[in-house]
Amino acid sequence: MLDTGKTLKKRLEEIELLIQFAVPEQEIGKAREFIERFKEDEFALNVIKDYYMTLPDAREETLLKIRVVEEKEQVFLLLLSTAIHHYFYLTNDEGGIFLGEWQEGICDKQVLKFFDYSSPESFGKIKKNIENCREYLPLERMDEDVCPSCGVKSSMLHTLGCPVEVCPWCGGQLNRCNCRFEQLEVEELNDETRLEELEEKLQKKGRIPYAREQRPTFMTEE
Ligand SMILES: [Zn+2]
Ligand SMILES: [Zn+2]
Numbered sequence: 759m760l761d762t763g764k765t766l767k768k769r770l771e772e773i774e775l776l777i778q779f780a781v782p783e784q785e786i787g788k789a790r791e792f793i794e795r796f797k798e799d800e801f802a803l804n805v806i807k808d809y810y811m812t813l814p815d816a817r818e819e820t821l822l823k824i825r826v827v828e829e830k831e832q833v834f835l836l837l838l839s840t841a842i843h844h845y846f847y848l849t850n851d852e853g854g855i856f857l858g859e860w861q862e863g864i865c866d867k868q869v870l871k872f873f874d875y876s877s878p879e880s881f882g883k884i885k886k887n888i889e890n891c892r893e894y895l896p897l898e899r900m901d902e903d904v905c906p907s908c909g910v911k912s913s914m915l916h917t918l919g920c921p922v923e924v925c926p927w928c929g930g931q932l933n934r935c936n937c938r939f940e941q942l943e944v945e946e947l948n949d950e951t952r953l954e955e956l957e958e959k960l961q962k963k964g965r966i967p968y969a970r971e972q973r974p975t976f977m978t979e980e
Contacts, residue, residue, distance in 0.1 A: 769803040776810040825891040828873040832909040905968040
């Protein structure tokens with residue numbers, strides 16, 4: 759988060775360069791218009807950049823829409839659409855991967871299981887129409903009702919380890935204060951069993967779910 763402005767600018771420059779090779783000249787205007795909508799959205803820009811770098815099936819088509827097919831624990835199954843084709847794209851904050859086209863559905867067992875589908879058929883049944891998938895809106899991941907770090911919605915528990923979670927013992931930042939060491943009577947914390955023990959103690963004490971007041975101010979200031 760340190761240099762958001764700089765990162766965005768760099769990302770936009772990279773995309774600008776890519777589209778000049780990836781998109782037929784008469785469509786560059788349209789490509790730029792789309793990118794303009796997301797110019798402050800780092801998540802979307804990363805997706806757009808990856809699309810133009812990868813150009814699925816080497817088709818030189820302008821990206822016109824990003825839809826959200828599924829989202830869970832900061833993992834997004836997106837649908838990237840041109841005027842003619844629709845590509846599945848699976849991504850978290852670390853990177854993304856193309857999974858084929860809409861009409862083929864999702865066949866990857868791990869992906870299906872992660873999003874709680876029992877089979878490719880059940881996925882196809884639930885996601886019958888592209889119109890069932892909502893459009894990704896610029897900056898939606900900056901939504902105040904969503905934890906900016908782990909992505910849970912208001913009044914839900916953070917993913918354990920999320921830096922936004924408030925410590926129920928001292929009211930500080932749970933992954934920064936000393937309470938976790940004091941509670942476990944250890945100097946450091948690096949093994950699974952101790953983590954489970956901590957989780958239990960946290961649950962007993964009562965974990966503090968996400969609320970918009972917890973949004974760290976540094977995230978909006980920078
Ligand atoms: Zn969180
Ligand atoms: Zn504490």
